Amino acid sequence: ANGLESPALHGMRFDRSFLALATAAEGLGVALESTLLAERELAAGRLVAPLAERAANIRYVGHRLVFPRAPRQHAAVRAFADWIKSELRVSA
Structure with a gap:
């Protein structure tokens, strides 16, 4: 900057x-x-x-959530992403 x-x-x-x-x-x-x-x-x-x-x-300006598309990790990462969005009151 x-x-x-x-x-x-x-x-x-x-x-x-x-x-x-x-x-x-x-x-x-x-x-x-x-x-x-x-x-x-x-x-x-x-x-x-x-x-x-x-x-x-x-x-x-913020953070980004980046994760691999590995199926075994997807559910846990999705649960975390959903939780953080609800805490921040952010829509998908």
């Missing part, structure tokens, strides 16, 4: 946002994460948003 190339992957990586935020708050690196998720740490001064007011915010 800001016309920048992605950097090469190196260093620590986390599959959970809270781990990345906690690690950055402890001074062990930088987290590229949602300001909404980092709200508490930002307010307390444990994290800073160095690009605030300098870069365009990237707007969240």
Whole structure:
């Protein structure tokens, strides 16, 4: 969204946002994460948003559910998809 190339992957990586935020708050690196998720740490001064007011915010648009057409998994995946749609009140 800001016309920048992605950097090469190196260093620590986390599959959970809270781990990345906690690690950055402890001074062990930088987290590229949602300001909404980092709200508490930002307010307390444990994290800073160095690009605030300098870069365009990237707007969240959603998730996609992608699954193989394997018959044995289809019923479970369909049940999950139906449940999540009902929770979100989304039509098929």
